[in-house]
Amino acid sequence: MxxxxxxxxxxxxxxxxxxxxxxxxxxxxxxxxxxxxxxxxxxxxxxxxxxxxxxxxxxxxxxxxxxxxxxxVEGHAEEVEKIAVAFGKEGADQCGFCNPGMALMIIALKQSHKNPTDDEIKHYMVGNLCRCSGYQAQFKAIKRYLEERL
Amino acid sequence: MKVVNQKIPSIDGKGIMQGKRAFTDDYSEPGSLIVKVLRSPHAFAKITDIDVTQAEALDGVKLVLTHKNVPRKAFTRAGQGYPEPSPHDKFVLDEYVRYVGDEVACVAAIDEETALKACALIDVTYAVLDPVLDFETAYEHHTVIHPETDIHEMFPIGFEPQKNQAASYHMEVGDTEKVLHDSDVVIKHSFYTQAQAHAMMEPHTVNARIDIHGRLVLYAATQTPFHVRRIISQALDVPIQKIRVIKPRVGGGFGGKQGLHGEMLVSLVTLRTGMPAKMVFTRQEVFESSYTRHPMRIDMAIGAQKNGRINAIDCHILSDTGAYGEHALTVFMVAGSKVLPLYNKVDAVRFHGQVVYTNKVSAGAYRGYGAIQGNFALESMIDMLAKKLNLDPIQLREQNMILEGESSPIFEIMGEGTEGTAMNMETCKLPECISRGKTLINWDAIYPYKEIGNDKIKSVGMAIAMQGSGIPYIDMGAATIKLNDAGFYNLTIGATDIGQGSDTILAQIAAETLMTTIDKVIVYSSDTDLTPFDVGAYASSTTYVTGNAVYKCALAMIERMYAAAAKALKVHVDTIDFDGETFTSTDKSHISLVDLSNRITYSEDQEQLTTTSSYYGIKSPPPFMAGFVEIDVDKETGEVDIVHYVSVVDCGVTINPLMARGQVEGAIVQGLGMAMFEEVKYSSKGKMISNDFLSYKIPTCLDVQKMTTEFIDSYEKSGPFGAKSVGEIGIDTPPAALANAISNALNIRINTLPITKEKIIMTLFEKNKKGDHHDEKQ
Amino acid sequence: MQITEYYKAATVEDAYQRLNLDSSNAILGGALWLKQTSKPIQTAIDLSALKLNVIKQESAYFEIGSMVTLSQLYDADSLHQMTDNLLKESLASIMGVAFRNMATVGGSVIGRFAFSDLITPLLVLQAELVFYHQGQMRLTAFLDQKKPPKDILISVRIPTIKGRAFFKKVSNTVLDFSILNLAIFKHESVLIGVGARPGIGTLAQAMMDYLNHADKIDETVINEAVEIGLQTIQLSHNQRAQKAYRKQVLKTYLKRGLIEVMNCEH
Missing domain, CATH: 3.10.20.30 (Beta-grasp domain)
Structure with missing residues (x-):
């Protein structure tokens, strides 16, 4: 088809x-x-x-x-670049295999939540598994991106 | 320092997030043959007949491989030092299948659908044999898992396949039995640690093609490209110079990719057909047909004086290597050698036991590599001893633990499969780690527990740990630095970045030494044709071993540049000073690096400046840490909230504090997964039933509430810029810290991992049933 | 997993005809677990053109179209206001957001998954299912059927009853399937549902009868009710937990939940 x-x-x-x-x-x-x-x-x-x-x-x-x-991610180049910067600054990158998927989730999170609480961020991201990072640095990076501290 | 010990972002993180071509499968050639494996439905069976006529006749099938048409030469898939301390007990394909998921046959076809259809058309007749599924009955079982005679050990490791024994070991310092006997108190307990799955996000992946020179070129998601090249050459009888292994970015390994998985079959397909071929493990294959952590039973006895002095430790371990003996001896030995020296003031210590085969998925290397298993037992025992002696568990540790400047005879006796290397602890900041951690977790306010209402109890628990930094006299890493025109450098390394960030931190070491910025150092890793040798990413070796090689290499480059500058300035080399950008002579004449590099590239005294250095450790300075956990546990349901995990680490100077933190926190959560959730489970017939992310649960971002990770000031003289390793140390403390916290909260002791909610409640029930109401905390 | 033909139905009647043309034809829900099914599908029938992805508020009930996604349902604020966030809490514990953007209410119900965290709260909200051919049916009746009807689920109706709610899921990691889930809904009477026993969600009828006929609700009555619950709700073991542990979890949360929704002093 x-x-x-x-x-x-x-x-x-x-x-x-x-x-x-x-x-x-x-x-x-x-x-x-x-x-x-x-x-x-x-x-x-x-x-x-x-x-x-x-x-x-x-x-x-x-x-x-x-x-x-x-x-x-290629279709959201500008936002992905910002997320990547935030990840870099927080040391959230490890193997990166889950990162493109995670970046798109973060973009969707930003679009659907004005000022998400910590709890809302975690609940929004919970379906994206990462085996490398322990999630802490990613969480800090997401907050950094949402607060535009880039 | 300007570059080292700075929070430099990962040099490739952005490109990976942008989805650039990075991982192995991204490099597969369009139109590659798809390689699929027919896997055993039986835990143990002999293939009495295998008919591939229908499969071969299927349109689109290019090759079918069975044990009848592949080379038969025993090898080990373990990517480790050569000759390997693992038995050569594996064949490309064999007439025996030794676990559910073992390889029966292999099909290469034009697409996945055809390959799968062909697998289904292979007619196999099995003589189903009685499997060995319980490792405690494996030794001298009537079933012999490896009855074949053409397998061997590379040097004595206690390999006795006719008894289902892959390896065995015994060592003793002093007279352990006697010292135990003479001690005021002796405690003895057994601990069980489970099989854990690596669960890296990128499945095992490999693709191959024949290049213009007729050479086999592999892209492989591997931690050990040079070992892969050697093992393929040996097993398939291909001259090693005809093989090139390229390791692009690897999507996580944790030891799971420290071995060959699809590499052998995909290579053979491409060699036989001349066509590009690829294989990506399904998630089910990642679980059922790669590696797990070695499950162990650890029997430990500790003898001590009433005042808390530990006199002797006796540790016996039975380890389960599954169907094949990868890393059998070495993981087992590390459970002693990187655990027992923590308490070095003993009069006697014994470590002994054996590693047995079972008809389960092969165990392999896994972050922690035995140390997490041994640490769970020892650090649980220390708390149990403290309770028995009515002493504070932290004080008991402080009284007995290894300190800076001290040593342990174990270092000299136990290496990895061979003898070890004597060493003193030049750096050991355990006292500082413990004291800082106590503050961060608010120990004194919580210990041992606090009722917080609604049937909930808050408690804390802790453990200390050590690891190593590479394997002395075995692990070698090398680096090449090339100076280019316009004054930038290439750094090529065989070290394998699998997500831990080694490309970044090695570039930092080079940039710091060359007094330049990180953007002037272009890193390439790893490619057996283009990069110098490196053993690969394992044994917490890259920062320490390869980092030292990079440091040496950069110093050598500076020396070469000085010489070239002296020639250009026509002055004696001793008169020159270099600040990273300009060479200045005492006579004020000067030349910039840019001009110098352009000069020797294009105009005068032309030469290519390239330096290569290598390094192997003559010791393995252990990183140390103290791990503290704060939990809220529901005494009615056993539900445990990980409220806070505090890690205070002595890994020397952190080359990159951000990435070091990432290594520790990632390892802590992986360790908590092992402590609380994760368990590879089998059916009564030996079929793995935890073979996807629905049945095998790794922690999510909601499963740990808060982590605090700090590094204690420490400078390891033998390390590059004072660094020790940090890749594995983080994984060791969670099981014991959690078990100790549960004990502090509920006065129950759980010696079998994982410590699930259910196990907590069932243990509580058991205790209440026994009417054991006395409070040990008194 | 194999699909020979994909068919996008133009009308519900069209879908119904197609479905009954061949016993191996099937309706596509969210298709999240499709890969885990081994039975080949002749024609996979897609209902996405039928505008069944709407939530409507009528005077007597909320009508949730069968193609409404779990995310849409999660965002149905007026429904959650009425049900004291019962559905919202249960949905929040089901996989991740991307998953819930695809999973449908219809698929979740028709699948009759024993681990379902959605069926249990729907039971206590007295949900009714509207089938194209068979008409309206109580969810309880549907679950009692040996084999689900070869029919098209149009919608799930939740009667407009305001009440207080309690939901609890106990699982290994947060993302795991439930070891046990429990939903309690209290308006004039109280409804109690238990799922992942590991059998499929069920109402705790004997316990409900006892509570709904009690003169007053105090701790003694609740303890008695819990005892009845433990004796009448069937529990068993599976890979995720033993029966004895399920029993302990059920006992604990039945009591905690009842105390919470009954406004009872502990």
Missing amino acids: NIRLRINGKWITFTVKPDEFLLDTLRNNQIISVKKGCDGSTCGSCTILLNNQPVLACSLLSVRADESTILT
């Missing part, structure tokens, strides 16, 4: 199978910023923004995304 996606501002047509998931469609077409961590709805590494909402690309059937707008 053919589907059309507006990925980072550009309409692209893909031929997909009925049981193909968007994560594979994207990675097989060299959109490699989206990471495959668990491929089972549990880790958050494949998070993308679908019509501005964070979703898990590993569990979204590609056909269901037809005619949707998709943003990956």
Whole structure:
């Protein structure tokens, strides 16, 4: 089947199978910023923004995304750059495999919460697993980004 | 210092977050053959017949490998010093399958669907054998897991496969039995530590192609690219010069990638077909078919005087290496060698035991590497002894623990698989770590516990720990620095950044030494063709070992630049001073680094300045830490809130305080995962049932409320700019600190990890049933 | 996991016809656990064009379309006001935000997942299910059926009853499936639901009957009610916990929850 996606501002047509998931469609077409961590709805590494909402690309059937707008980190370059700076300043980067997904969650958090409390930040980010950092530095970096101390 | 000990952001963090091509699978060639493995459904079986005709006939299938058409030469997947202290007990593919998930056959096809279909078409007949699933009955079990005769040890490690023994060891200082016997009190307890999964976010990944010269080129998510090259060459009989291993950014390892996983089969596919091929482990394969931490039973006895003097420690360990013996002896030995010296004033100490095979997933290297297991036992025992003697557990530690300037005979006796290296503790700030930690956790106000209402109790617990900094006389790291025109440098290193930030901190060491800024040092790691040798990322070695190599290399470069400047200025080299930018002679003549580098590149006295240095440790200065946990525990449900974890660490000078903190905090949370939540579980038939993130739970950002991490002033003379290691030390204290906090809160002792809510309640029930109402805290 | 054909239904009738065309046809919910299913699907029927993703407030009930996501439900403030945040609290403990943006109310109910943290609170809110063909049905009745009907779930109705609520999920890590979950809703009478026993969510009927017929509610009555609950609510063991631990957790939180919602002095 053919589907059309507006990925980072550009309409692209893909031929997909009925049981193909968007994560594979994207990675097989060299959109490699989206990471495959668990491929089972549990880790958050494949998070993308679908019509501005964070979703898990590993569990979204590609056909269901037809005619949707998709943003990956490349489509949010300016904000991602700021988040990256905040992560750098707090020492929140380790292996980075979960970071593109986490960056998109942080952007969605900023869009949906005006002044999130610490608790709201943690509850918003809880689906994004990280095995390296212990989460503390990331949490500080998220606060730094939201408070624009860059 | 301008660059070292500064909070420099990771040099590659931004690019990775921006989703730039960074990880192994990002470099796979479009159109690569997809390699899939048919895995054993049985815990132990012999393949009596395997028919691949249908699979081979399937359209799109390019190659099917079974034990019948692959080289048979025993090797170990463990990426460690050569000759390895691990038995060579693994084959590319074998007629025996030794755990559920073991490799039966391998298919390479044009796409994943075809490869999976072909796997399903392979007709295997198994003679199912009686598996060994309980490691306590494995030794001399009627089932022999490795009956084959063409396997061997590289040097004596106690390898007796006919008894299911992968390794064994015994050492003793003094007469332990006698000293125990003569002590005022003796306590003896057994502890069980579980298999823990590494659960790095990036699955094991590898891809291969043949280059223009007919050489095999691998991109691999590995911690040890040079070991991978050597092992593939040996096992597949390919000349080593025909293999190139490139390690791009690795998405976490923790020891799980200190070994070969898909590398062997993908290499063979590409060598046989000539086509690019790739393999990305599914998450299920990461759990079921890579490594876990070695589960252990630790039997410990401590003898002490009534005044708290510890006279003797006796430690016997039974370790479970699973189906193959990777790191069997060395992890086991570290459970003694990086634990027992903590209390060095004893008259006698014994460490002995064995490592056995079982029909479970192979155990391998895992951050902590035995020390976390041993530490759980010893640091639980210290609190138990304190209770028995009615002494303060912190004072008891302070009375007996190792101090600066002191040593332990264990350092000389126990190395990793071989003899060790004697050393004194040039730096050991344990007293400062403990005292600062006590303040930060508010120990005196809480210890041992406080009722806080609603059936909740607040308590604190603590533990101390030590680790090492590389393996003396074995681990070698090297660095090459090249001066370019316009005066910037390339730093190439074989050290492997797997997320811990080694590329950044090694660039900091180079920049500090060269008196320049970090943007002038371009780092490349690691590539067996282009970068000098390094053993890889393990044994907490990179900062100390490779860092020293980088430091030496930068000094050598400065010397070369001085010589070139002397030539350019036509003065004697001794008259020159260099400030990182300009060479100035005492006669006031001067030349900038930019001009000098341009001169020797383009115009006069042309030469390429390149220096290479290497380093191996002649000792392994341990980092130390004190870990403190504050918990709120619900005495009706056993629910535990980790309210605060305080880590005070002596790792020498932190090359990058931000990244050092990240190493400690990440390790603490991973250690808390082991202490509280994580457990690799098997069915009664040996099938792993905790094989995804739904059934195997790693901590989330909500599971630890607050962490405080501090570094004590410390300067290790033998380390680069005073540094020791920091990669593993953080993981050791959480299990014992938590067990001690639970004991302080509820007066129960849990010796089996993980300490779940359920275990807490069940232990409380058990205690109440026994009518054991006397309060040991009196 | 295998899907031979994807079909986007144009009307509910269309979806219903398709579903009943072949026994291996299935409706797509949020599809989050689709990969974990082994049974091949002939036609996967997508309801996303049917405008079932709406929450409507009628005078007698809230009508939650079956394609409403868990995030949409999380944001339904007037519903949460009425239910003392019962649903909101239970939803907050289900996986992460990205997951809840995809998971649907219909999928969560139809899946009849034993670990469900949503079904338990829906039970105590006396939710009714509206099917296209079979019409309205109590959630309890639906859960009692051996096999779910081959029908299209249109919506979940929650009667407009204001009350006080208590929700508790006990799990290993925060993100883990429940070892046990408990929901209590008190208006004129009190409803108590227990899930992940590990069996699917159920109402604690005997306990509710006892409490709802009691003359007054004090600690003695609550203790007696908890005792009845422990004797009548079926618990068992699985990978996540033993029966004895579940019992202890149930006992503790039944009591704590009742004291909280009954406004009873401890």
